[in-house]
Amino acid sequence: MARLVMKFGGTSVADLERIRNVARHVKREVDAGHEVAVVVSAMAGSTNQLVEWCRQAAALHDAREYDVVVASGEQVTSGLLAIVLQEMGVTARSWQGWQLPIYSDNAHGGAHILEVNGAELIKRFKERREVAVISGFQGVHRETGRITTLGRGGSDTSAVAVAAAIHADRCDIYTDVDGVYTTDPRIVPKARRLEKIAYEEMLEMASLGAKVLQVRSVELAMQQKVRVNVRSSFDPPDAPEDGNHPAGTLICDEEEIVENQVVTGIAFSKDEAQLSIRRVADKPGVAAALFGPLADANINVDMIVQNISADGRTDITFTVPVADYERARQVLEQVKGKVGFTAVEGAADVVKVSIIGVGMRTHAGVAATAFKALAERGINIRAISTSEIKISLLIDAAYTELAVRTLHSVYGLDNG
């Protein structure tokens, strides 16, 4: 007997037929004698609709009320799945974030989970063999008692947090692909499913745009040593006759991975905008004078490139989240007089393509290979940033697919 968390994303619960399919996956594990907590997302498209209604109600709205509205999508799914499970003869009960409770801070719209109480769930596993059906994406702030949400894609994090709280043997993330691929399989048909991927690599993949898992869920899994398995809810739900479960991707410690590729995957993010400050004085304190006000305005600066100056003046280029692009330009215009530069230029139609792999720690030449391959396709690189296990390149958005496919193939990741 094992204790499992099974998480089902939006596409997997898109309508009643799909919810019945999910219930069959759950029943398979219950029939095998396992203790099961299920975490569900809102039905596909419903969170977007709820977000849009808030926006239409008032462009600038109270974040606490936004959370009340958008958390409702998950409530519907948890109730429906509990009903369907009961109808199939499986003992089940739904739980909202405030009922368990799942305590979070009060950063409404992007709250962090602080503590999950799993005691009642464990008691019910033992006493009634009851399946818990938990609404993902939502928590409650202990002091105010108000509903919070965990940021888009947050049900992944709910699932990992519940898994840690109930000491689950495994956290299975069921989605609309059968695992983590070398890159988004919707962009590169030749992408390969990875048997295993190290926590650190998955963290980079998710942070750099692979939205298959929310970044925080990977952080939490790494910290709490939760074994996460990504697999497809579209695989046959009933127990296979040969006893072999369909494969997925296990996210685990680096030491568990024997296959040694230098590059594990390619990620890309369109959530970037580029800003360039022209002819700024090249003297101490200038970077602080530029980036200080941006930090004060809560704008995250990512890639930074600065030239060596010949005449005491230089150009500085950096990226910000595309949602903060206009605001960043305004902040910079405000400090223009004080800092002294000629112009702020920018581009929002850019994409950050990243090459990820723990093998980079010990292999030279990974960056050079990328530069050469992109140059041969006539793709210009606007900015570069690197860390121990990743290289990110900023390019024109029009070249996204070409760049991702080129890099995927040049590092030997193509299938077949």
Ligand code: ADP
């Ligand atoms: P869910 O609704 O189940 O949470 P998401 O849409 O959040 O599902 O995440 C699954 C999607 O992530 C896939 O449909 C796929 O297009 C996308 N994706 C991006 N990068 C990858 C990758 N490297 N491997 C697998 N899927 C990826």
Ligand code: ASP
């Ligand atoms: N329903 C939420 C969203 O669409 C949370 C999730 O699905 O993980 O972002």
Ligand code: MG
């Ligand atoms: Mg998701």
